[in-house]
Amino acid sequence: MEWNEMAVAAFALLGAGIAMIGGGFGPAIGQGYAAGKGAEAVGRQPEAQGKIMTTMLLGQAVAETTGIYSLVVALLLIGIVNKIL
Amino acid sequence: MLNLDPVTFIIMIVNLIVLYILLRWLFFKPVNNFLEKRRQKVHDDLDNAQRDREEAQRLLEEHRQLVAENKQEAAKIIDNAVRQADMRKEEIIAQAGQEAAAMLERAKAEIAQEQVKVMEELRADISNLAVAVAEKMLARNLTAQDQEAIFTAVLEELESHAN
């Protein structure tokens, strides 16, 4: 394997890892915040638990999108590495 | 992996539409129709039950009213009878009192009459007797004048005695 290719593979893997750091932090914090607010809301209004649950899951799903994007980017980068090696 | 495969893409769209049509035709429509039918039936049954209950309530109310009316009437009848009996009793008692009074009256009148009669008889007897006694004692016939005098005297004496 060329040195060039090795460098590309190394940086691609590094990029995948960095992408997952960012993509892991953001959604994790956002989803945790949503879950906390959801728990608060259930504590305030236990009778509306079903609606709060649905809204919370929906919001978390939207917040998760950025994390999924970074996962896809990371997988693409790993795919490049697989193609090279 | 992330490259878009047009064949898969188009087949999946067709798949989804076909499955939608099939499931709607085979599953959702018949089940929904059935559920709707059952909902209608339950609704009708509940309506019927409600109507029957109202009817029963109405009948019960009617019967209750009837019984109450009958009771009232019976009470009235009994009341009337009692009142009539009372009246009749008063009447009978009053009549009896009247009769008794009349009887007493009559008896008293009879007694008075008898008394008068007896007194009259006695008076006649005594005067006759006195005359006879005086005749005998004198053993002779008195003049009419004497007779009259003696008679009057005796009568007066008797009268004062009698009173």
Place this chain on the structure above:
Amino acid sequence: MSSLDEVLEGAKTVFTVFGLPITESVVNTWLVMAVLIILAIVLRRNLQMYPDKRQNIVEIIVEGLTGLVTSTMGPKNKNFTPFIGTVFLLIAFSNILGIFGLRSPTADFSVTFAYGIVTFFCIHFFALKAKGWSYIKGFGQPFIFLLPINIIGEVAKPFSLGMRLFGNLLGGSVIMAMISGAIAIFVPAVASIYFDLFSGFLQSFIFIMLTMVFITIAKDDDD
């Protein structure tokens, strides 16, 4: 369980018809469709006034979906239930396929993007039908300068719907492949319950929830 390389490689071509490659995803989707249609026919047979166990399942599925649709989209959009139910059942069963060691069709971007595109056309078709010309004018609101941003936001919807489902499923498959590569017994079974069953149901639920919300907002919002 397929190995990590197989998962990352993407769907293999099983056979070709007239030179068109038919991939594993399509074949697995046909399998899911066949299962769903057979289940539908078997479950729907002779419905009775006094339900038995089988009929209870049918009623729970149909009434649950109807309740979800009416509570999310409003009672006047009850007729969307068959479409939403079909999407839900198809995606849920596709996601669960991983538990049988088969490749989930939804871990293929071509598949999830197809579902997203169908949703996209649904959104705009019903919005145009309900609002007409004013719906198109609505893209220029509140300023005409926002027109490109609004259009990009609309075009992003099928991508984000497809990406979300695909990313979650592929992530789950990758992690499952890694776990089964590392430990062969017991642990993959437990992990499979979370990644295939729970996550699969949750993702299909989120997909139909977002679909319903998008359609309702585009169709019924007055502004």
